Amino acid sequence: MNQPVVEFQRVSKSYVRGEQEISVLKDFSLSIPQGQFLAIMGPSGSGKTTILNLVAGLDRPTQGTIHAAGIAVSQQGETDLARWRARHIGFVFQFYNLIPVLTAAENVELPLLLSKLARRERFKHVQAALGLVGLSDRIHHYPRQLSGGQEQRVGIARAIVSDPTILLADEPTGNLDRTAAQAIMALLTRLHQELNKTILMVTHDPHAADYAQEILHFDKGKVR
Amino acid sequence: MTLGTLVIRNLRRHTFRVALTALGIATVILAFNLIVTTVRAWYAGVEAAVPNRLISRHAASLSIHLPLAYRDRIATLNGVTGVTYANWFGGVYRDAKGFFPQFAVEPASFLDLHAELSITEAERQAFLGDRRGCVIGRRLAALYGWKVGDVIALKGTIYPGDWEFVVRGVYHGADAATDETWMLLRWDYMNERRQQIDPDRAGTVGWYVIRIADPSLAGSVTRSVDAEFANSTAETRTETEQAFQAGFVAMSGAIISALKLLAIVLNGVTLLVLANTLVMAVRERTKELAVLRTLGFRPSHLTALMTGEALLIAGLGSALGIAITIPTTYIFGALVAAKLGNFFQHLTLYTSTLLLSTSVTLCIAVCAAAFPIMTILRDKIAAGLRHTG
Known part of the structure; x- marks a missing residue:
């Protein structure tokens, strides 16, 4: 059994809206070994995205501790977390979230600006990442010149270009048609199988979840 | 990128x-x-003021004049290396809009103490040799198209009447800060006419310009000049040229x-x-x-x-x-x-x-x-x- 790369220990998370406290996670524990492809399914508001945010250190737990890629995420400062994210976390968004004023290559290059790589080396990495997602011929295209599926592939290229330890995917097929969704899932599966990436994916889509090694059904802050 | x-x-x-x-x-x-x-x-x-020059005027007001006799007494004080004097003339050229600074001065000492007003030796001698002569700044000459030899007719406001002056020289400022719009006319010529128009004020000067050996002496010379004329009928107020100019700005x-x-x-x-x-x-x-x-x-x-x-x-x-x-x-x-x-x-x-x-x-x-x-x-x-x- 591989060492866990993500570990939640009795994590609770609640938000305060006005005078009301809304509990999203309750005493939640989870261990994800290195190289696993885990899908988390559940209805809207069940706390799926919160899990991704907590792993990436974008949000903090109300209680409990989270370890990921060698650090106690919940105990780091903002700047240290940002450095750690740049090195260890790749994030794939439902709505791609590409920067519209940058080309596909420039979008993919963004995480590498935080590294010490020279411009020429960065470009090699960008070419490799875009080649891996099958977009070598769209390098100089702007997001508005790409289809939804192509945009998501650029998003995946951006997520993997710095060779992160963990790939987090938040509804990666949620905004795509069936064909594009299948292509994206095939790509994520390839990344998992060929590059042994640890992937944590949140999805509504049972077809997408079927590509994962393991599926976790989640509701009202707890595993069903 | x-x-x-x-x-x-x-x-x-x-x-x-x-x-x-x-x-x-x-x-x-x-x-x-x-x-x-x-x-x-x-x-x-204020920026153009020279640090080794002091201005001494009547303690009550600049409009009240000082006796000419003060010049020799100031000249004997410790630290003083030169004294000259001037009066505000206040004439206008053609009409009220034709206003520019005019000073009635003792020509030799005034030019000596104001080395930043640069004129040729021939022009200086011509000014010294003509009681109706005047020296004007380069910018003033350019504004009205005046040149050496021209006659400038002014209407007196403080000293009423028509006055005529012959341009004997055009000075250039030694640096950019020097005012090149002055007209210097001769105090003795003005005083001669003043004796007829305003005999009570004849023989008086508007202010003294005092050159000191070193700017660091400004405080002590200022005090000794004012002490010299304390309790007289015309007490003085002496200050650095910079402070004097700043006083005008303060208005x-x-x-x-x-x-x-x-x-x-x-x-x-x-x-x-x-x-x-x-x-x-x-x-x-x-x-x-x-x-x-x-x-x-x-x-x-x-x-x-x-x-x-x-x-x-x-x-x-x-x-x-x-x-x-x-x-x-x-x-x-x-x-x-x-x-x-x-x-x-x-x-x-x-x-x-x-x-x-x-x-x-x-x-x-x-x-x-x-x-x-x-x-x-x-x-x-x-x-x-x-x-x-």
């Missing part, structure tokens, strides 16, 4: 908005530069203060305009900025991005502002000259003024960037990713 590329691309999203903001900043820079230029013109006399203190306040207000406008543009940009890009933070961009990177945008807009505005300031100052100078004659002879746009306005604007840009930076860093990343709109 660099962070700079992202800064430039972000600015190109809303070129019209950026252009309007830069134009707003340019307008403020223009107004700021004109105000600073005007205030500097006001202080030109316009309210206007100058208002202009300075206006310059500060204008910079406040720049701050608000720029901050507003940046805050709008950040609001529109809330989600993108959250994405950047998700990718690992640190607070320092986001600070650099926003500061870069602010500096670039401010830089564009400054460049545009300087480009329109240069011709506008000339036009402004011409309009002022047409209305006020030579009142502002030093209405000159200095490089230091342009540097000042640009530096102030760039500093303001950094301050303006602080508003959106605080907003970005205060917002939670997860909330930013959920942002719509």
